[in-house]
Amino acid sequence: MSQIDLNDVARLLAVTEAGGFRAAAQRRTDSASALSEAVRRLEEALGARLLNRTTRSVALTEAGARLVDRARPALAELAAALDAVSGDSGRPTGTLRLNVPTFVARHVLPPIATAFLKRHPGVRMDVTAQDSFIDVLAEGCDAGIRYEERLALDMIATPIGPRRQRFVLAAAPSYIAERGAPAHPNDLLRHARIGHRFLGSKALAIWEFERDGEIIRVPPEGPLTASTFEMQIAAAVAGLGIIGHFGEALAADLATGALVPVLDDWWQEFSGPMLYYQSRRHMPAPLRAFVDFVRAEGRTASD
Structure with a gap:
């Protein structure tokens, strides 16, 4: 098997999450043709077809689905490890990925996110609005926001926004x-x-x-x-x-x-809503900064 470029694996994940090459290209700096070439290289290196392509959509093959299911949490952990190291300088850098309900994305999160990003210019925030409850780690997110009755029992929860x-x-x-x-x-x-x-x-x-x-x-x-x-x-x-x-x-x-x-x-x-996340020994620096920010804002609001 040829050497695998982890960036190509990340590009495959981007294509599957966006539902196509053009949609993925709009979210990334890569062009649609560059993403297509990355998937082709990955298929050639693995000796297996990963995507079934049509003129309008793409769909994972069985082999592609197995790879994505295993690669998504692995890449998330790798990103967390890199963020933890980069955060040692005292200024967190990296991407914070959140999955939140549509109402929270419109009426709760905007002022909090704006204030947080102004305080931490090295952090990028990637927010997905979705009302169904998901496994945030399996979906490549660092944390989610949901209401109390829909929180997973093994998660840490911190109030965010209105109590x-x-x-x-x-x-x-x-x-x-x-x-x-x-x-x-x-x-x-x-x-x-x-x-x-x-x-x-x-x-x-x-x-x-x-x-x-x-x-x-x-x-x-x-x-x-x-x-x-x-x-x-x-x-x-x-x-x-x-x-x-x-x-x-x-x-x-x-x-x-x-x-x-x-x-x-x-x-x-x-x-009110809760910010929830899994306890990790090495929490990604952007997530740690956001949790600390939300807790500090909550203490100020309750004073």
């Missing part, structure tokens, strides 16, 4: 004028409900209410279900139905009166 949040229901004044306001969560079954589908998943976000020991779950079935917040909020403002969402996502429209509260005596509070 408490609320699930808020709202509708346009025009909708309330036409259909009336529900007085109880069970009344929602007679109303148009705008639903949220988790990005990267087929799961629908069920509305849940609890008061005085009574738990009521309502499926948000109605004229629109979407994974994009913009479509849901625009539909609600236009009077298409009642929307249920994180309070932060609806705050601006509630403040202007474009939306009005619905069933606010049933709104539920819940714990």
Whole structure:
């Protein structure tokens, strides 16, 4: 077997994660042709086809899938070791890869990430927004952000962003004028409900209410279900139905009166998001810096 260039293995991973050569090239400094040549070299060195190529997509062969499954965590560990060494100078350098829910990517992480990157100019942050729960290490990420009920038990968790949040229901004044306001969560079954589908998943976000020991779950079935917040909020403002969402996502429209509260005596509070990561003897320098930054910000916010 010919000598293997680990950079070519990394390029193969980039192509499979992006779903094609052109998409991978947009995320890297390599051109699509350079990525294709790297995969060809790797196949030639291994004596096995790794990708089935069509004009529109690429798919791993059985041999390619085996290689990717073994190589992804190995390369992640190698990157962590290099980052640990590079961080010995006291100024962390390298890439911090995070997997976060779409809501967190829009409403929680931006100010935290901006402040962190200004403080640590040697660090690059690569954020993937995805609502389904994944094995962050297997996907080549350093850490993830999720809510408490979806955290893996063997992970370390640190609060990030708001400590408490609320699930808020709202509708346009025009909708309330036409259909009336529900007085109880069970009344929602007679109303148009705008639903949220988790990005990267087929799961629908069920509305849940609890008061005085009574738990009521309502499926948000109605004229629109979407994974994009913009479509849901625009539909609600236009009077298409009642929307249920994180309070932060609806705050601006509630403040202007474009939306009005619905069933606010049933709104539920819940714990805010958590930064989670696996305990390692040699934590990558960018991750260590980010964890320390988040903890420091949390202590300042609680003072």
